[in-house]
Amino acid sequence: MRCAARQGWGMTSETRAHAAHQFIEALPHCRALSMRIEDIGEGAATLSMPWAEALVGDPRTGVIHGGAVSALMDTSGGAAVLCHPSEPVATATMDLRIDYMRAAKPHQRITARAVCHHVTRSVAFVRAEAFDEDGEGPVAVANGAFTFERRKGAGA
Amino acid sequence: MKRPEPIQVVKQRRDAALRALIEGVPYIQYLGIEFDRRGDELTGVLHFDEKLIGNPALPALHGGVTAAFLEVTAIVTLSWAMLWDDLESGQLDAETLTFETLPRLPKTIDFSVDYLRSGLPRDAYARARLNRSGRRYASVHVEGWQDNRARLFAQATGHFLMPALTDGGA
Numbered sequence: 460m461r462c463a464a465r466q467g468w469g470m471t472s473e474t475r476a477h478a479a480h481q482f483i484e485a486l487p488h489c490r491a492l493s494m495r496i497e498d499i500g501e502g503a504a505t506l507s508m509p510w511a512e513a514l515v516g517d518p519r520t521g522v523i524h525g526g527a528v529s530a531l532m533d534t535s536g537g538a539a540v541l542c543h544p545s546e547p548v549a550t551a552t553m554d555l556r557i558d559y560m561r562a563a564k565p566h567q568r569i570t571a572r573a574v575c576h577h578v579t580r581s582v583a584f585v586r587a588e589a590f591d592e593d594g595e596g597p598v599a600v601a602n603g604a605f606t607f608e609r610r611k612g613a614g615a
Numbered sequence: 616m617k618r619p620e621p622i623q624v625v626k627q628r629r630d631a632a633l634r635a636l637i638e639g640v641p642y643i644q645y646l647g648i649e650f651d652r653r654g655d656e657l658t659g660v661l662h663f664d665e666k667l668i669g670n671p672a673l674p675a676l677h678g679g680v681t682a683a684f685l686e687v688t689a690i691v692t693l694s695w696a697m698l699w700d701d702l703e704s705g706q707l708d709a710e711t712l713t714f715e716t717l718p719r720l721p722k723t724i725d726f727s728v729d730y731l732r733s734g735l736p737r738d739a740y741a742r743a744r745l746n747r748s749g750r751r752y753a754s755v756h757v758e759g760w761q762d763n764r765a766r767l768f769a770q771a772t773g774h775f776l777m778p779a780l781t782d783g784g785a
Contacts, residue, residue, distance in 0.1 A: 461670050461733050488677035491666040513645040524642035525723045526686045530679020552678045556727035
């Protein structure tokens with residue numbers, strides 16, 4: 460996903476949480492999947508999404524499609540990059556690999572926690588894990604590389 | 616020599632099987648994905664809709680939508696290849712075929728998406744190639760494009776666990 464912030468998300472937890480909330484509210488696909496911000500830290504974001512009939516990938520089991528989990532992981536990854544302390548102005552997913560460990564339990568909320576664990580002058584590296592409510596090990600884990608666009612004049 | 620079947624019979628059987636495969640999956644309907652069929656070759660078509668937008672400022676398709684579209688195309692192409700022989704030999708009866716009577720869908724083990732340019736707010740297409748399709752595992756490559764077939768906006772590779780055969784074999 461490609462996203463931009465007019466300015467950095469700020470350093471205090473209040474400004475970050477506010478910016479993150481506005482960010483997700485403005486994205487139509489995130490609204491369509493009823494995504495919600497659970498927690499925002501320095502270079503870390505936790506987002507969740509409820510189970511829904513429309514997202515089912517196999518009607519015999521009611522298990523949510525992997526693609527919907529990707530959307531949640533990708534969004535949390537982008538949010539984790541935007542709230543990195545070096546305050547990038549924009550980011551876009553370059554590459555995202557998801558490993559599906561097990562089926563998410565039907566009718567349970569899915570929560571993804573992403574951490575932007577390293578940034579270079581123009582690249583951000585992200586790790587993410589997704590859990591259902593049972594919490595017995597992740598449903599899926601992801602690794603991604605995102606573009607990292609710094610404000611003009613900001614030091615590397 | 617056996618006379619070839621009339622074309623309408625062949626088309627009807629193949630289209631009915633494809634419909635049974637697609638219509639059973641709510642998420643495919645939700646995203647608005649359809650499949651174009653030419654012989655055994657499938658092209659996924661993602662019909663543009665406002666709810667698929669990630670960034671409204673550009674605007675661009677949500678990266679998760681792109682990933683989902685490529686993953687759906689990979690799974691459907693893989694299932695279709697798995698069905699094809701039984702469908703053509705008449706072992707699967709297309710008349711009575713429903714999602715419930717079809718073999719289970721392959722399960723994604725991992726999926727890696729390479730985003731090449733942002734997805735524009737218009738229809739997108741995808742075609743999958745089976746790198747290898749074994750009894751238990753398969754490797755699939757998918758390419759996605761919009762206006763020009765040669766200008767991909769995303770591509771992906773994934774590994775899939777094949778469903779156990781209906782006779783109980785693993």
